[in-house]
Amino acid sequence: MSIEVDYRFPPGIEAQRQAKVIAVGQTAGTWDDRFVHREDSLKRHLAEVVSVETDEQGYSIARVRFPELNVENDIASLLTMIFGKYSLAGAAKVVGVHLPQTYGRMPKVGITGIRERVGVRDRPLIMAIYKPALGLSAEDHAAILEQVADAGLDIIKDDEIMGDLAVAPTLKRLEACRRVLDEVKAKTGRTVLYAVNVTGTADKLIEKARLLVREGANALLLNVLTYGFSVLEALAADPEINVPIFAHPAFAGAMCASADTGLAYSVVLGTLMAHGGADAVLYPAHYGSLPFDLQEEQKIRDNLRSRNVFPVPSAGIHPGIVPKAIADYGKDVILNAGTGIMEHPDGAAAGVRAFFEALERLQNGRSFELETLPAGALRRAIEKWGKL
Amino acid sequence: MSIEVDYRFPPGIEAQRQAKVIAVGQTAGTWDDRFVHREDSLKRHLAEVVSVETDEQGYSIARVRFPELNVENDIASLLTMIFGKYSLAGAAKVVGVHLPQTYGRMPKVGITGIRERVGVRDRPLIMAIYKPALGLSAEDHAAILEQVADAGLDIIKDDEIMGDLAVAPTLKRLEACRRVLDEVKAKTGRTVLYAVNVTGTADKLIEKARLLVREGANALLLNVLTYGFSVLEALAADPEINVPIFAHPAFAGAMCASADTGLAYSVVLGTLMAHGGADAVLYPAHYGSLPFDLQEEQKIRDNLRSRNVFPVPSAGIHPGIVPKAIADYGKDVILNAGTGIMEHPDGAAAGVRAFFEALERLQNGRSFELETLPAGALRRAIEKWGKL
Numbered sequence: 001m002s003i004e005v006d007y008r009f010p011p012g013i014e015a016q017r018q019a020k021v022i023a024v025g026q027t028a029g030t031w032d033d034r035f036v037h038r039e040d041s042l043k044r045h046l047a048e049v050v051s052v053e054t055d056e057q058g059y060s061i062a063r064v065r066f067p068e069l070n071v072e073n074d075i076a077s078l079l080t081m082i083f084g085k086y087s088l089a090g091a092a093k094v095v096g097v098h099l100p101q102t103y104g105r106m107p108k109v110g111i112t113g114i115r116e117r118v119g120v121r122d123r124p125l126i127m128a129i130y131k132p133a134l135g136l137s138a139e140d141h142a143a144i145l146e147q148v149a150d151a152g153l154d155i156i157k158d159d160e161i162m163g164d165l166a167v168a169p170t171l172k173r174l175e176a177c178r179r180v181l182d183e184v185k186a187k188t189g190r191t192v193l194y195a196v197n198v199t200g201t202a203d204k205l206i207e208k209a210r211l212l213v214r215e216g217a218n219a220l221l222l223n224v225l226t227y228g229f230s231v232l233e234a235l236a237a238d239p240e241i242n243v244p245i246f247a248h249p250a251f252a253g254a255m256c257a258s259a260d261t262g263l264a265y266s267v268v269l270g271t272l273m274a275h276g277g278a279d280a281v282l283y284p285a286h287y288g289s290l291p292f293d294l295q296e297e298q299k300i301r302d303n304l305r306s307r308n309v310f311p312v313p314s315a316g317i318h319p320g321i322v323p324k325a326i327a328d329y330g331k332d333v334i335l336n337a338g339t340g341i342m343e344h345p346d347g348a349a350a351g352v353r354a355f356f357e358a359l360e361r362l363q364n365g366r367s368f369e370l371e372t373l374p375a376g377a378l379r380r381a382i383e384k385w386g387k388l
Numbered sequence: 389m390s391i392e393v394d395y396r397f398p399p400g401i402e403a404q405r406q407a408k409v410i411a412v413g414q415t416a417g418t419w420d421d422r423f424v425h426r427e428d429s430l431k432r433h434l435a436e437v438v439s440v441e442t443d444e445q446g447y448s449i450a451r452v453r454f455p456e457l458n459v460e461n462d463i464a465s466l467l468t469m470i471f472g473k474y475s476l477a478g479a480a481k482v483v484g485v486h487l488p489q490t491y492g493r494m495p496k497v498g499i500t501g502i503r504e505r506v507g508v509r510d511r512p513l514i515m516a517i518y519k520p521a522l523g524l525s526a527e528d529h530a531a532i533l534e535q536v537a538d539a540g541l542d543i544i545k546d547d548e549i550m551g552d553l554a555v556a557p558t559l560k561r562l563e564a565c566r567r568v569l570d571e572v573k574a575k576t577g578r579t580v581l582y583a584v585n586v587t588g589t590a591d592k593l594i595e596k597a598r599l600l601v602r603e604g605a606n607a608l609l610l611n612v613l614t615y616g617f618s619v620l621e622a623l624a625a626d627p628e629i630n631v632p633i634f635a636h637p638a639f640a641g642a643m644c645a646s647a648d649t650g651l652a653y654s655v656v657l658g659t660l661m662a663h664g665g666a667d668a669v670l671y672p673a674h675y676g677s678l679p680f681d682l683q684e685e686q687k688i689r690d691n692l693r694s695r696n697v698f699p700v701p702s703a704g705i706h707p708g709i710v711p712k713a714i715a716d717y718g719k720d721v722i723l724n725a726g727t728g729i730m731e732h733p734d735g736a737a738a739g740v741r742a743f744f745e746a747l748e749r750l751q752n753g754r755s756f757e758l759e760t761l762p763a764g765a766l767r768r769a770i771e772k773w774g775k776l
Binding site: 076260 | 431
């Protein structure tokens, strides 16, 4: 099996020559007469240039095929090989990574497992983010959860910058919120997932994740790009971590926002996350509050779903975008809102209800024009945030 | 204590407004009347804009001061806060990170400890990289080591893409090379360091690092940016890992090569490595084979040395650059060459000798002009690679 990578070079770069530099320089390199006795072995590690195509604007895409035996079936060794030293060499962007189906790992829980756990098979899931992000106590978190869980929320997550801080230590947040989750379960039979942000140096983070799961955490949130893909993979491979891992895109822009360097968002948040073991991946929706390209969003969605990973378009999501989101995604999507739930004019519970009203209204083929909306949570949300 | 971060915005961006977005959006966020009872706590987590300055070209630098209580004294939580979501927001580059001296960790070994271990106090250290990078057996590695160690080399390292591969498993490479290191020690009393590339998913990587040290590894190499700063920090904090950690810059270009997005090389390879616990850090020399900015190189050097971390300018290093390198660095530098040692026309041992001849010639104030050089390794090197 082989690994094929597409590199895009801007006009003025000799793409054929650079592709060859990659194929040799990022693998065995060159050798002289002293290593003739190892020539067969050395050759097996070389990559080869498959194709180079140049478009009308002068951008070239070169495809390079790497031997799988150079890497360790993980994302970190893959990145080191395909774009380690070469990332420092000049203008080139990794716009596609084509891996064997067996490369890396599949999600342990994924779309089907998350649906089973929350007991919802036939509609999009609704997810909220605790806001304000920092400064509330563990009990404040529990109080918020009580409101949104009662209103029918499926999943809640910490803000990505909420670490293990004195103001609300991770285990205390879990304990306080776990009581609410248990009450909801007892009262309604519903399982609500709380993705707890797991942080720390790699060894401590893995230990903490195991402790959180033992203490009742039913989902985890990981900032994969600031902690490292190797940490995601360790959690994904760990039999004790039998809960879904939600991957957050924090820091993705540092490696993806540039036109001519770094990697495409669809590679990092799509392909690599999907082969790294994430169960659900957050990323910006193209009509949200962050600038994002529609095609990249579609590729992420498709890359994730092809491996049973839940797509979670985020950032600036509110009830008014439901028709657009469902047109783009159908039902296998998690709609994730922070302020779009928490800052509903009538409170967070109304924020959740507004999403469900929107789903129902859409199901029934009804209009979202403001004047057609009955009084209630959805109308109030659309008065505040508008609709797409 | 506080953390100050400099963001550079290109012309056309409202820097004052964006700095405020960062100060609020990357910390507590906004809140409404429902959280008045937590106002004091929430305010303590907010960042503030310290200054915004715009130059004649229209580039602005905004300094934002973050409370240290928002983060966990590590690099991953720091990156999530200062550039997590905001990295996806548009054109902005992190060009400076100013941390309290106590933030993160100091190297366990560092410049002074590496000098003690190799027993060299008063000159630059000479380091080689195994080449070809992939495809040689463990015994091939030992044979190469024998040549270069006999010639007086101080340190050798794996190529960064050499993982734990069937062709030469990591432990086998160590075992084969360890025998050579022991022989050199017995024969000459000299300690030669071999920085073994440590790889794998985070949990396995940390276990492997401990095993390697137990089996006699006297240095480690880590691709910090593909495996994660949280892995570097775990190794650095581990009392069993009592050997220097050499940090490799593979993948740095993915987050640093863009003019207007990502982070400056001096932040990632200087400040963050120096507070993350690396003992020595590799990065491109500005006159080497990779494009690199002189000022960024100087900042990296100074950021590293300010915390006793060894600077290792690399890529395209050969004996002819010694006068330039020593003018830039003085003696506290590790000169690291791959092909510049391994592909010396008279073999790798001659490559090492050429570096020592160059150091001695420089010490004695002699010319490096080809016609003035006596026959020998240095002359042969400069015939092949020239001089600066």
